[in-house]
Amino acid sequence: MRFRLIADGGALLDEGDGTAEMAGGALVVTPASGAVLRVAPADIVEIDEPQPYTVGLALSDGARLELSRLGVMRTQLLAELAEARVADTERVLLLDGVGTPEAFPGAADGSPAELRLYDDALVIVPTGGLADKIPYAFVRGVTTDASGYTLGLDIAGRPPVAIGRLARRTGEFSELLRTRVGAASGRTAHFLAALLPGLGPVALRSVAALLRDGLAAARTDLEAVEPTVFPALLDAACRPGTAAGARHLLTLGTTWLGFKQTASVQREGSGASPWRDSARPPVLDHDGRAGSFAAGLPGMFAAGMMSAGPTLGHGFDGPFAAYGPALAYGMLGTTGGLQSTQAAGPHLPRAVFPHERVTPASTDHDALTDAETPAVLAFLLCLTPGGHLVYEVLNAPGHDTYVFTCRDTDQAAQLNRALDLLGFRVEGISSDTSSAGSRYRKAAQRLPALRILRERFAGRVVHTDGWAERLATLTAGS
Known part of the structure; x- marks a missing residue:
């Protein structure tokens, strides 16, 4: 293999013979003599073929790498590089979504x-x-x-x-x-129906249209549908200890409430065709146990299969037809006034028979009930008269209050959208990205949504004594 490394501006930095391979998740070019060049797939912004049998890579720092004389390895290397680039780009730029794509x-x-x-x-x-x-x-x-x-x-x-x-x-x-x-739209409707069992279908449709996944709905719009909708959802969303802070935010300005699915709880089956075994009883939980079910919410989920059939959707859709509020509160990581369910016992592996060609689909019950990592994130936005937007998570422990400069409701919607594009992963917003050691440096440079949030970030307030006073100081003026 022969390589040419060209700097931003056109100066030739290095060229010569060597080897190129994918190793350790990166493209590694090893010259016959000289320093090794390691290129992370996310740093490749374009792949082209400037000349026949020559692969050109445009790099994020403006440099360009050209590889030629690859022989039979060219096709394999390009395939491996393209696959690694997609996965690495999603990871580095915080673009991956929920579930398996x-x-x-x-x-x-x-x-x-x-x-x-x-x-x-x-x-x-x-x-x-x-x-x-x-x-x-x-x-x-x-x-x-x-x-x-x-x-x-x-x-x-x-x-x-x-x-x-x-x-x-x-x-x-x-x-x-x-x-x-x-x-995605259906999950929202099923989820809200479980939290608002007293709401009629037309009103529920209106609420679901306002509370699309990841997008916050204005308190006034929710209360216009039915005055009790907003307080009922807020009560359901708050973990013990967060309700007082949420009520305080309601006094500071215009507020919005939102929900975002953050985890897929459906585990897809694998293989060429759905698994069937006519010799097994038709009513089983996904662990292959017949006649008995785990305690608490997981057991209820499995037992409900008898009357409701299998769960076909992802996240928070179908199960609510059978399990109602208990499942919804479990996914939020809150009790919502219901008694806490017992944790599921250890999952027993089902015996695998030689004739089985696939792994059947299953539901990860722990993902529904783990209060430390709720499958549905509940959040509150508050636009203060002083020109700030407060972002408060209601059901995840240890989450600080984030404050952004915000002029009006249009900017509030823009910030909500930016948070949604990040999957509500806020770690990179307040991090120091000036250092080469920062894991968020590349995302801060290349991801517009993160750049907007960082530019408007005003500060964050830790939930300790004096939280309300420090928040008041931070949001006092523009």
């Missing part, structure tokens, strides 16, 4: 890209340019052109996106996209 090779707005459909969002990683994330809550519609091979995504707050070059997988992608967009 379905990947499709295609194009977005005419640029070749890998299209990844998560439970909650479409992530687009192009071969050149910045990666993009489109939460399903922002998708207002999906259309198909006359050819049937190009899809148009109508997205709130931004220009539409054209998806194409899917060839024979166009129908598969289109169906899965529509299914997951619809499922």
